Amino acid sequence: MSGSGYGRAAVLLGAVAIALSGCGVVRKKTAVVSSSDMNCLTRAMYFESHQSSRDGLVAVGSVVMNRVASPDFPNTVCGVVTQRNQFASGVMTKDMNPRNLPLVQEAAAAVLAGERHPGIGNARFFHVASYRAGYDNMHYVVTTGGNAFYEKRSPELVTQPVPVAATEGITG
Numbered sequence: 001m002s003g004s005g006y007g008r009a010a011v012l013l014g015a016v017a018i019a020l021s022g023c024g025v026v027r028k029k030t031a032v033v034s035s036s037d038m039n040c041l042t043r044a045m046y047f048e049s050h051q052s053s054r055d056g057l058v059a060v061g062s063v064v065m066n067r068v069a070s071p072d073f074p075n076t077v078c079g080v081v082t083q084r085n086q087f088a089s090g091v092m093t094k095d096m097n098p099r100n101l102p103l104v105q106e107a108a109a110a111v112l113a114g115e116r117h118p119g120i121g122n123a124r125f126f127h128v129a130s131y132r133a134g135y136d137n138m139h140y141v142v143t144t145g146g147n148a149f150y151e152k153r154s155p156e157l158v159t160q161p162v163p164v165a166a167t168e169g170i171t172g
Contacts (some may be wrong), residue, residue: 001120004118010055019170021077029035030069033080036078037076037077037078037112038105038109038112039078040077040080040081040082040086040092041061041064041077041081041108041111041112042096042101042104042105042108043065043081043091043092043096044060044061044064044080044081044087044091044105045057045060045061045094045104045107045108045111046063046096046100046123047087047088047090047091047093047094048060048087048126048147049145049146049147050170052144052145053144053145053147053168053169054103054107054148054171054172055117055144055145055167055168055169055170055171056108056109056144056145056146056147056168057103057104057108057145058107058115058116058117058171059142059144059145059147059149060079060083060126060145060147061107061108061110061112061117061125062111062117062120062123063079063120063125063126064111064147065077065111065116065162066120066122066123067080067124067125068080070124073086073124077112081096082098084092090149100167105109108130111172115171116142117170117171118123118170118171119141119142119143119144119149119167119170120141120142120149121141122151123141123142123149123150123151123153124151124152125148125149125150125151125161126148126149126150127147127148127151128146128147128148129146129148129163131148134164136152136155136160136161137152137158138150138151138152138153138157138158138161139151139152139153139157139158139160139161140160140162140163140164141157141160141164142164142167143163143164143165143167144166144168144170146153146166146169147166148164157160
């Protein structure tokens with residue numbers, strides 16, 4: 001794996017951070033984006049949604065960032081991605097096909113710079129869209145990139161108990 005793609009993404013993210021620094025944007029958590037954040041997010045997005053659309057990639061990245069912002073999960077990208085039994089097996093050790101990396105790296109850089117899939121909202125969970133779980137606390141918000149994304153809610157607050165129809169073409 002070549003580090004040059006990550007280097008370009010780090011420069012892009014640095015430029016975005018500088019551009020936003022004077023905009024008065026207030027965030028709940030302030031984080032410096034590191035090359036390890038970029039690597040971990042790229043790997044999560046690649047192995048969870050690499051054969052899908054940009055929407056699917058950004059949706060996975062949005063879930064990772066929702067977890068980082070949540071007190072229920074680790075507060076770093078790598079902490080979330082390396083949490084046991086949460087992401088694809090071998091997410092941090094398997095080889096990635098360099099041919100597929102440009103789109104994934106671009107989407108990861110966009111997510112780290114603040115882009116989110118608009119359908120994700122506060123969702124922190126997803127599974128393969130074809131899987132049918134028997135739990136009554138899963139409120140589905142979007143299906144994209146071959147995954148169904150959901151929030152965990154009290155059963156009486158679930159209004160969408162099955163995955164919604166897949167949508168694509170929403171993100172930039």
